[in-house]
Amino acid sequence: MLIKISSSFSFMPCKASLTAQENETGMSSHKDVVTSYCTKVHRNRKMERLQHNYLFPEICARELEHIKKYPNAKVITLGVGDTTQPLPDVVASSMSNYANKLATPTGYRGYGPEQGSKELRRAIAEKFYKDMNIKGTEIFISDGAQGDICRLQLLFGSDMSIAVQDPTFPAYVDSSVIIGQTGDVEKGSGSYQKIEYMKCGPQNSFFPDLSRTTPTDIIFFCSPNNPTGHAANWEQLEQLVQFAQQNGSIIVYDSAYAVYITDGRSPRSIYQVPGAKKVAIEVSSFSKIAGFTGVRLGWTVVPEELLYSNGLAVINDFNRIVCTCFNGASRIAQAGGLASLSSEGFKAVLSLVDYYKENARILLETFKSLGLSAYGGVNAPYIWVHFPGSDSWDVFNEILEKTHIVTVPGSGFGPGGKEFIRVTAFGHRENIVEASKRLRSLLS
Amino acid sequence: MLIKISSSFSFMPCKASLTAQENETGMSSHKDVVTSYCTKVHRNRKMERLQHNYLFPEICARELEHIKKYPNAKVITLGVGDTTQPLPDVVASSMSNYANKLATPTGYRGYGPEQGSKELRRAIAEKFYKDMNIKGTEIFISDGAQGDICRLQLLFGSDMSIAVQDPTFPAYVDSSVIIGQTGDVEKGSGSYQKIEYMKCGPQNSFFPDLSRTTPTDIIFFCSPNNPTGHAANWEQLEQLVQFAQQNGSIIVYDSAYAVYITDGRSPRSIYQVPGAKKVAIEVSSFSKIAGFTGVRLGWTVVPEELLYSNGLAVINDFNRIVCTCFNGASRIAQAGGLASLSSEGFKAVLSLVDYYKENARILLETFKSLGLSAYGGVNAPYIWVHFPGSDSWDVFNEILEKTHIVTVPGSGFGPGGKEFIRVTAFGHRENIVEASKRLRSLLS
Incomplete structure (x- = not known):
């Protein structure tokens, strides 16, 4: 729809605006301040429908918060599925x-x-x-x-x-x-x-x-x-x-x-x-x-x-x-x-894939040996671990607090994930082995 | 809207499908053939509204056609605004x-x-x-x-x-x-x-x-x-x-x-x-x-x-x-x-900008010396040339046919461009000088 022409110069007072504070990743966190002028452009209704931040930046933000809280902890990131090994x-x-x-x-x-x-x-x-x-x-x-x-x-x-x-x-x-x-x-x-x-x-x-x-x-x-x-x-x-x-x-x-x-x-x-x-x-x-x-x-x-x-x-x-x-x-x-x-190149690339697949095997074995139902990890670099009756954000928080390991709460992937966490096999082997140890001592 | 479940396996006969033939850029040109199966997904009405191909790939396609038609011609590209000089x-x-x-x-x-x-x-x-x-x-x-x-x-x-x-x-x-x-x-x-x-x-x-x-x-x-x-x-x-x-x-x-x-x-x-x-x-x-x-x-x-x-x-x-x-x-x-x-880096980058600006000066001067109304070319790498009463695609075609120079018809930029062509100053100096010569002999 076209906006009507206003007869005089308009300064609409606004309730709230947002200001940015830079954090370690260069991402912004915004908070309310007072301001004097708003455009007349309505926020896109479709954007309003989105429930929360996109999952993976949210996980990164939580990891950064955790590092701030425990500056001496050795945090292991098994959250965002991000490759770690050098290119061929x-x-x-x-x-x-x-x-x-x-x-x-x-x-x-x-x-x-x-x-x-x-x-x-x-x-x-x-x-x-x-x-x-x-x-x-x-x-x-x-x-x-x-x-x-x-x-x-x-x-x-x-x-x-x-x-x-x-x-x-x-x-x-x-x-x-x-x-x-x-x-x-x-x-x-x-x-x-x-x-x-x-x-x-x-x-x-x-x-x-x-x-x-x-x-x-x-x-x-x-x-x-x-x-x-x-x-x-x-x-x-x-x-x-x-x-x-x-x-x-x-x-x-x-x-x-x-x-x-x-x-x-x-x-x-x-x-x-x-x-x-x-x-x-x-x-x-x-x-x-x-x-x-x-x-x-x-x-x-x-x-x-x-x-x-x-x-x-x-x-x-x-x-x-x-x-x-x-x-x-x-x-x-x-x-x-x-x-x-x-x-x-492809031979080298496939050996990277094998490396991550071995990580996946180690993690899958870890969870299974603890009596948990764990899935994936054979044809994929992700392990999907079931915590029946638990909420995935609670599990995420507990693992993070007690082992300094970042995972992803399953509910971030849809309602069907609410009792699960996702663990990525992308990582350095030493971290995967260390994570396995920490998880064993937490969950056994 | 949700599609109704069909009770039996359906093969909807289709009137036309398209097949690709690769051309020199790896772009496809598609033509009708007969086929046996269509999905039930309706083409997005918004896509249907688009009038023609996106402008710049269309210009590239016409250039390739021209090269095919005149394989021995030295075609000069002053069409798509594409940089030509090496990086610093x-x-x-x-x-x-x-x-x-x-x-x-x-x-x-x-x-x-x-x-x-x-x-x-x-x-x-x-x-x-x-x-x-x-x-x-x-x-x-x-x-x-x-x-x-x-x-x-x-x-x-x-x-x-x-x-x-x-x-x-x-x-x-x-x-x-x-x-x-x-x-x-x-x-x-x-x-x-x-x-x-x-x-x-x-x-x-x-x-x-x-x-x-x-x-x-x-x-x-x-x-x-x-x-x-x-x-x-x-x-x-x-x-x-x-x-x-x-x-x-x-x-x-x-x-x-x-x-x-x-x-x-x-x-x-x-x-x-x-x-x-x-x-x-x-x-x-x-x-x-x-x-x-x-x-x-x-x-x-x-x-x-x-x-x-x-x-x-x-x-x-x-x-x-x-x-x-x-x-x-x-x-x-x-x-x-x-x-x-x-x-x-920025010093080197600005000298590239100067290079293209000198090209623009040469082209602007060329058109002006021919008595044409030409605009831009001072604060921008584009020259906008007026051919009153002409259709821009006709001018584009005539210049291409007679001088082997690719420009862009102004109507590609909106109805207001129909009597204009756009000429880019991105190019090697020798080509710009040669283009200037050819244009002078065509248009004088």
Whole structure:
């Protein structure tokens, strides 16, 4: 709506404003002060619906508070899933060389294609989608999965209905709230109206009962799932694809942790399931494959065969979004991504994955030996630990207070996580071993 | 709305699908084929409203077509505003060193703060906002202005009314269409319903007549403007800020080219105007300052004093968007940004700016000497050339056919650009001089 012209200069008095105080991370914490002028712009109703801060910055803030409280404690961070091991030399040096070339007349490059370099797109098709007939032109290079999840939400718009696993990575729900697909949050349950929460817990082998799932336009599905660490097996993914086909839904499949799958019983890509190219988009990332959390690189596959109800291809609209709202990933990061897929690079990258998988084994073993029900940790770098009857924030706080170990309370991933905590296997081995000791002494 | 469960497995026949053929840039061109299955997901009505491809990829595609048609021609690109000169050594080597350190146990870093590094945020505050009392915590590091324009649209949501300069950078209008703030496009004029187009042409010294401008929630304002090259002067920006105050609007001020201002009559930041912190967000970028078009780095300032009508601070919601939809700019790019603001780096960067400004002078002089009305080129790297009575696509085509020079048709920047072309000063000097010669022989 257009604002009416006011006849005289207006200074609307305001009740409260906010001021920032810098903390150690450079993040701001704001508090109320008095001020004199407000704009007439209404706060976006959709932003108002968001319940609390985005989960992971909140965990970082709590960690910092704890460090302040116990300045001499050796805090171990098993919270945010952040890679800790150095990049392979071949990857770092390819980025280093690329950066140096930018200072030369022949090596300088300006804008790249918004969709990413042709070479990298082809290398991803070859490395991750061989025998699935995915073309380089169906792959869009991103600055990480989180950005593309929001760009996909822009593509879908506010009129879509969505389903998510419960629990799951919070960006799906939060971006859905921001774009306007949801109603308000229901007090008590913490669920948003209009979102279909697909319960995934020990009671159903972490795979939703699709016969009781209300069909939606879009199904976000993360496998191996963050936070439960469960990798859906062949039969489960076939069921999911068939469910989408029956209902005409689009699956947004997040395979950011697929490289951790080694049990042979779970596909690493949704496109290994026959028919998936007609119903699924796949979002992925170099973050947890190659340690690129700070380098920022990912990709999204939109198959040409994926069509709207009117027969038009989804890929064309996604291309439009990428060209309008994104200007390509850093060329330096892309050079690193390409090197990480080379024969030498990928071998080095997989040994990093093995390192984190051994961490996961140690942590999983720790919790199991204490008689706790712990899940994941085999095909994923996360362990999902059950504390029946407890509230996850209480467990989080108790572990933090008594062992100085940061975890993530399960309820941050959805109502279905309220009795769980997530423990990440990303970390230095010595810290993982030390954490294991502390946990054993606390929980035994 | 939720889709009804269908009782049997459904294969909806489809009229048309699209297939990709790779061209030289790795971009896809799609054409119709027959297929057997469509999802039931409706194409987003907002995406349907977009008129044509995003402008700049379209220009690149036309350039490639031209190269195919004339394989022996020496095509000169004065179209997309893309930097061409090598990075300063100090900038490239800082990125190179940072990348190398990522391969060491002590130098490895994972996720950075979503808002960017504290050091870089402070350095930007110091370099560009000195004496304006902008704090580092009010600055959010991005991967470039285009991404943040879309993230700002997510912040505002679909219920906002917006105004744009006409002509201006097309991302404002296109992102507004995508988020759902507009109606349909009006055939003929090419304007979108519900957008307030503020005409900026030679008739009004490229500054809108605010007394005839319908107030809106949001005013996108780019200065120096892309494409006209006009830098609003002090009086004009004071008028703009006062207009926003009177109506309670928020200005989104795009200062991506501010470093090109040298006439002393135009502010380089909106925050130099008293009161602007209560009404304006500023979006900017390292792309055209430091040659970072391929490196990807920018920033957005959201002052704490900028408040919604309910007294809450806009910065908190923008922080939420950044944390949810963006995971920080590449740390390597941030290292380069920091180096470009060092004493040595900034000196080198400014000499690049001088180089492009000399190109602009040559091109402006060329058009003027031919008796054409040409604008910009003094405080901006763009020249805006008037061809009264002509259609800009015709002029674009004629120049391309006869001189093998790529420009940008003015109508790509809005209805107000239909008799103009935009010529970029980004280029190697030899190409600029050669282009000048060719244009003189064509147009004299």
